[in-house]
Amino acid sequence: MASMHVGTITVIGKDKTGVVARVTNFLFEHGANIEALDEQVTRGHFSMNLQASWPASRWSPKMIEAGLADLGRALAMEIKVKFTSPSGRKRMAIFASLEPHAPAGILEAVAKNTLKADPVVLVSNHTAMKSLAKKHKVPFKQVKWDNRKQGEEESLALMEQYGVDFIVLARFMKILSPTFVWHFKNRIINIHPSLLPSFPGPQAYRQAYEHGVKIAGVTAHFVNMHLDEGPIIAQESFAIKPTMTLKDVVATGQKLETRVLIRAVRLFLSKRLDVHWGTVKEV
Numbered sequence: 001m002a003s004m005h006v007g008t009i010t011v012i013g014k015d016k017t018g019v020v021a022r023v024t025n026f027l028f029e030h031g032a033n034i035e036a037l038d039e040q041v042t043r044g045h046f047s048m049n050l051q052a053s054w055p056a057s058r059w060s061p062k063m064i065e066a067g068l069a070d071l072g073r074a075l076a077m078e079i080k081v082k083f084t085s086p087s088g089r090k091r092m093a094i095f096a097s098l099e100p101h102a103p104a105g106i107l108e109a110v111a112k113n114t115l116k117a118d119p120v121v122l123v124s125n126h127t128a129m130k131s132l133a134k135k136h137k138v139p140f141k142q143v144k145w146d147n148r149k150q151g152e153e154e155s156l157a158l159m160e161q162y163g164v165d166f167i168v169l170a171r172f173m174k175i176l177s178p179t180f181v182w183h184f185k186n187r188i189i190n191i192h193p194s195l196l197p198s199f200p201g202p203q204a205y206r207q208a209y210e211h212g213v214k215i216a217g218v219t220a221h222f223v224n225m226h227l228d229e230g231p232i233i234a235q236e237s238f239a240i241k242p243t244m245t246l247k248d249v250v251a252t253g254q255k256l257e258t259r260v261l262i263r264a265v266r267l268f269l270s271k272r273l274d275v276h277w278g279t280v281k282e283v
């Protein structure tokens with residue numbers, strides 16, 4: 001595979017007949033080998049993610065990009081290709097809100113070279129993360145999320161501007177729409193403060209504490225169209241002792257959040273994860 005060039009193609013738009021055939025035929029004509037293809041239709045909206053590789057003898061990125069753009073216009077759909085960096089290091093965007101433990105842990109792991117990815121932008125709906133981004137010399141972009149559609153459009157433009165390969169939601173407290181998720185299918189990793197599928201939603205620690213559970217934990221998962229239901233990558237648990245307050249539960253859980261999120265990103269980068277029928281398996 002050393003002489004092969006790899007890319008991911010995303011196709012998004014109103015469902016219509018012949019889209020898969022048109023895209024795959026174009027790739028065949030340009031010497032591509034299709035490695036994986038995943039498509040779905042939801043309420044008349046079509047999305048497809050396709051991984052392809054090209055031998056060096058047929059590699060023409062500008063021609064491929066221009067041809068896919070022309071095909072997108074002909075089909076009235078958004079068709080984009082993202083080529084894998086020759087260096088092999090993935091370009092990572094970090095999304096965070098107000099809690100610093102998870103984004104700080106990710107950036108410190110990168111600084112120590114225990115997480116081998118390049119953080120190219122830190123996006124937040126607040127200014128609280130600006131100093132953290134400055135400390136680690138990562139561009140900071142505040143995107144207001146009062147209007148989700150506008151926030152997502154601005155964020156997607158940033159992802160393209162910075163050539164982002166995957167996204168880490170490091171306690172980003174906003175829900176992403178299916179359209180946003182389709183752009184990065186199985187490339188958005190979230191950390192949730194419960195042992196999913198128990199206690200989805202934003203108040204997971206409080207729910208666990210008030211329900212009197214004896215074991216709580218955290219879950220790192222890929223993001224899909226359904227809130228906190230994406231394929232699970234990694235989990236860890238801890239015992240809730242009778243003497244623990246809610247504050248103690250939150251503090252214990254946050255330590256695990258950082259560790260499990262970093263482990264999930266490492267697994268993703270190792271390319272040993274396979275998502276099949278909504279389940280993640282190590283291969």
